[in-house]
Amino acid sequence: TRLSNQIAAGEVVERPASVIKELLENALDAGASRLDVEIDNGGIKRIKVRDNGKGIDKGDLPMALARHATSKIHILEDLEAVATLGFRGEALASISSVARLVLTSSRDENGKGWQVEAEGRDMNAQLAPAAHPRGTSVDVRDLFFNTPARRKFLRTEKTEFNRVDDTIKRLALSRFDVSISLRHNGKGVHNLRAGSGRVEMERRVAQVCGPAFMQNALHIDVERNGLRLWGWVAEPAFSRSQADLQFFYVNGRAIRDRVVSHAVRRAFADVLYHGRHPAFVLYLELDPASVDVNVHPTKHEVRFRDSRLVHDFLFGSLHRALADVRP
Ligand code: ADP
Ligand code: MG
Numbered sequence: 001t002r003l004s005n006q007i008a009a010g011e012v013v014e015r016p017a018s019v020i021k022e023l024l025e026n027a028l029d030a031g032a033s034r035l036d037v038e039i040d041n042g043g044i045k046r047i048k049v050r051d052n053g054k055g056i057d058k059g060d061l062p063m064a065l066a067r068h069a070t071s072k073i074h075i076l077e078d079l080e081a082v083a084t085l086g087f088r089g090e091a092l093a094s095i096s097s098v099a100r101l102v103l104t105s106s107r108d109e110n111g112k113g114w115q116v117e118a119e120g121r122d123m124n125a126q127l128a129p130a131a132h133p134r135g136t137s138v139d140v141r142d143l144f145f146n147t148p149a150r151r152k153f154l155r156t157e158k159t160e161f162n163r164v165d166d167t168i169k170r171l172a173l174s175r176f177d178v179s180i181s182l183r184h185n186g187k188g189v190h191n192l193r194a195g196s197g198r199v200e201m202e203r204r205v206a207q208v209c210g211p212a213f214m215q216n217a218l219h220i221d222v223e224r225n226g227l228r229l230w231g232w233v234a235e236p237a238f239s240r241s242q243a244d245l246q247f248f249y250v251n252g253r254a255i256r257d258r259v260v261s262h263a264v265r266r267a268f269a270d271v272l273y274h275g276r277h278p279a280f281v282l283y284l285e286l287d288p289a290s291v292d293v294n295v296h297p298t299k300h301e302v303r304f305r306d307s308r309l310v311h312d313f314l315f316g317s318l319h320r321a322l323a324d325v326r327p
Contacts, residue, residue: 013094015154016043016143017163022091023138024171027051030136033194034179037168041185042160044143052135055107058114061127065096065103065118095140097121098147102139106132120146165189166244169208170254173247173281176201205232205281209245213279218325222317227310229317231282235272245279250291252283255302260284263311267318284314 013019020037027035030053040046056064095101096118106113113132117124144151154160161184168182168190176196182189192204206214217232234245248260268278292303304310 013098013143015163016047016160017167019043019047019095019099019140019143020049020164021167021171022095023047023049023140024167026091026138027053027136028175028178030054032135032178034135036181036183037164038183039161039164039185042157043164044154044157044160045141047140047143048137050135050137052133055113055135056103056105057107058127061103061105061114061116062123065092065101065116065123092138095138096123098150099143099145100141103136104130104132104139105136106134109134170247172204172208174249174252174254176204202232209247209279209281213245217281218321220317220321222321224313224317225309226287227313228285229282229314230285231280233268233278233280233282233318233322235279245281246277247281249283250293250302251285251288253293253302254300255293256300257302259304259307259311260314263314264318267315267322270319271322284310286310 013022016039020039020043024035024037027049030051032051032053034052036048036050038046038048092101092103097120100117100119102115102117104113104115111131111133113130115128115130115132116126144154164184165182168180172180172190172192177194179194180190180192190207192207193200195201195204202214202219205217213234214232216234218234219232221230222228246261248255248257248264250257250260264278264280264282272278290305292305
């Protein structure tokens with residue numbers, strides 16, 4: 001089981017950004033409305049995620065770190081299946097098998113909580129009392145301290161930080177209703193307040209994409225045949241790293257998709273300019289039955305039932321909106 005823990009961990013725990021993604025998903029599952037992330041050294045030395053969600057019962061804390069507590073995967077041979085299905089129910093166990101992890105949680109409004117620790121293969125199921133407001137903190141230190149081969153795959157502090165930052169930004173633009181902060185090496189990077197009104201959303205987009213994006217952005221909101229496309233698009237001329245400013249969500253989920261990029265690129269190229277990467281924050285909403293989100297375990301990919309319809313809707317909507325401002 002220990003061996004399979006580490007092998008499995010190699011899949012889900014690739015780098016600090018993937019750890020943070022799993023921890024934030026757990027926090028959101030727990031109904032958190034506030035997420036505070038602190039990292040040191042790009043997350044390699046330390047990751048701390050605190051949420052104000054419903055917390056974990058004292059008796060469930062050791063279980064939360066134990067592999068197989070919530071998963072159907074029991075034997076090493078099943079790893080093949082895991083690779084295609086993803087590691088649902090394994091994130092905390094996987095992370096703790098390759099790091100020093102402290103899980104602290106409270107369901108108590110009075111600040112009383114409990115803590116369990118794990119260090120690599122050794123889990124200390126001993127519960128210790130700990131002060132904690134209602135919610136959960138996961139403290140992950142020294143990622144891959146016991147797996148030098150995996151540690152070698154980590155890049156520089158700057159690169160790992162950028163990936164973490166990208167993960168936070170991607171989430172921030174899909175959950176305007178959740179407050180999110182990020183600190184790196186003790187310095188504040190993001191402090192995003194929750195708010196779902198247009199003004200508050202645009203403030204967040206400006207904070208995430210930079211004020212220049214928002215100043216140049218065109219707001220669009222188009223609905224046709226049960227498909228809705230809304231968000232902000234901008235000429236990318238102001239930005240040197242346009243690739244960083246492409247956010248696309250399908251039913252609230254961040255995705256990268258060739259049908260989507262093609263339609264967007266063509267609409268921009270047709271109206272505005274040629275050979276440049278457009279900048280956009282766009283949300284496509286459609287009947288969940290007409291899109292398959294489970295084609296890839298990391299869930300960044302989708303498959304549209306009618307990709308032609310989606311392509312033409314995206315292209316047509318963007319083309320018309322852009323042409324209106326640039327006749
Ligand atoms: P999964 O989320 O797929 O169930 P994880 O290993 O990520 O598996 O988490 C294990 C369990 O621990 C979760 O099912 C949940 O019950 C609990 N848990 C983890 N993180 C949190 C959190 N931040 N708040 C509340 N409960 C949590
Ligand atoms: Mg999880």
